[in-house]
Amino acid sequence: MITAIARAKINLFLHVTGKQPDGYHLLESLVVFPDGGDEITVSKSKDLSLEVIGPFSHAIGSTDENLILKAAQLLKSESGTDQGAHITLVKNLPVAAGIGGGSSDAAITLKTLNGLWGIDFSDDKLSQLGLTLGADVPACLYGKPAIMSGIGEQLAKIDHFPEFDILLVNSGLMVSTRDVFSRLEISRQPSSDFCFEDMTRNELFSALATMRNDLEEPACQIAPVVKSTLSAIRGQKECRLARMSGSGATCFGLFETERAAQMAKNAIQSHHPDWWVQTMAVGL
Numbered sequence: 230m231i232t233a234i235a236r237a238k239i240n241l242f243l244h245v246t247g248k249q250p251d252g253y254h255l256l257e258s259l260v261v262f263p264d265g266g267d268e269i270t271v272s273k274s275k276d277l278s279l280e281v282i283g284p285f286s287h288a289i290g291s292t293d294e295n296l297i298l299k300a301a302q303l304l305k306s307e308s309g310t311d312q313g314a315h316i317t318l319v320k321n322l323p324v325a326a327g328i329g330g331g332s333s334d335a336a337i338t339l340k341t342l343n344g345l346w347g348i349d350f351s352d353d354k355l356s357q358l359g360l361t362l363g364a365d366v367p368a369c370l371y372g373k374p375a376i377m378s379g380i381g382e383q384l385a386k387i388d389h390f391p392e393f394d395i396l397l398v399n400s401g402l403m404v405s406t407r408d409v410f411s412r413l414e415i416s417r418q419p420s421s422d423f424c425f426e427d428m429t430r431n432e433l434f435s436a437l438a439t440m441r442n443d444l445e446e447p448a449c450q451i452a453p454v455v456k457s458t459l460s461a462i463r464g465q466k467e468c469r470l471a472r473m474s475g476s477g478a479t480c481f482g483l484f485e486t487e488r489a490a491q492m493a494k495n496a497i498q499s500h501h502p503d504w505w506v507q508t509m510a511v512g513l
């Protein structure tokens with residue numbers, strides 16, 4: 230039996246630089262993976278089965294459409310193994326929320342079953358398979374700070390990255406990634422080279438303040454609650470940056486201190502008891 234955490238994926242900035250003929254967009258994004266997420270347990274079994282429990286289990290659609298089963302079936306057919314697995318997902322992350330829940334679940338499923346079934350596919354092979362399940366899956370397989378480009382499959386790894394706490398806030402409204410991209414008007418050119426290597430936390434926060442998430446505007450058209458989520462975060466003491474992650478609607482706040490992030494969490498939770506509000510630690 231193997232248990233692993235499918236960490237949340239946060240886009241600290243996200244610039245859209247173009248569109249491919251197949252409709253997929255070209256991105257530049259700094260992704261990080263805080264220490265919280267879904268929990269996945271795989272154990273050997275004759276057939277493939279999935280059980281979903283946890284606070285957001287009700288929000289996931291049909292089990293047959295779950296990216297975990299799609300990832301398991303893909304690995305089975307590519308490797309030719311006749312083994313099965315019973316998989317348990319504890320769904321702790323909000324669904325369709327811009328924090329990569331399904332992609333991270335798919336990535337961890339590929340990794341853990343690769344071990345459980347003794348397949349031994351390389352990281353590159355898993356990444357190629359992962360990309361067919363979702364543009365975020367290669368980054369989630371890597372699981373550490375990186376600049377993502379292409380449609381998400383190119384990763385420039387960052388070896389030295391500062392530690393900080395991040396505040397995550399989601400109002401409960403699910404937003405479709407496809408719908409957000411379809412409302413986007415691309416007006417930006419590719420950016421110059423980014424170098425986030427060896428930055429202090431303060432340098433990182435200052436650099437991020439000059440950047441953006443280009444999906445924020447189309448997401449706000451679909452889900453105006455994103456604006457109030459951002460204002461709720463921005464209004465907190467010592468908040469250095471409030472921004473949306475991915476295609477939304479989860480927004481994050483960066484704070485000077487862990488204590489300030491905790492106080493912001495308590496304040497927002499008391500005003501919005503039905504919102505999902507979490508602090509998590511980011512680092513390597």
Ligand SMILES: C[C@](O)(CO)[C@H](O)COP(=O)(O)OP(=O)(O)OC[C@H]1O[C@@H](n2ccc(N)nc2=O)[C@H](O)[C@@H]1O
Nearest residue numbers: 252253254332363364365366380381406407410475476
């Ligand atoms: C917005 C991000 O979360 C940023 O990390 C990701 O790019 C989205 O990754 P994902 O959820 O794994 O996306 P997919 O499941 O592959 O794609 C969902 C839909 O989003 C749009 N999509 C996604 C990724 C991308 N680079 N360009 C796109 O236009 C496409 O319409 C696609 O049909």
Ligand SMILES: Nc1ncnc2c1ncn2[C@@H]1O[C@H](COP(=O)(O)OP(=O)(O)OP(=O)(O)O)[C@@H](O)[C@H]1O
Nearest residue numbers: 290295296324325326327328329330331334365475
């Ligand atoms: N294991 C899973 N966890 C969450 N959603 C899943 C899963 N499998 C399939 N889905 C479906 O995928 C859709 C997108 O959900 P997900 O939580 O991955 O979105 P997201 O957080 O916006 O992802 P991203 O940031 O990669 O765009 C939902 O409609 C959901 O029903």
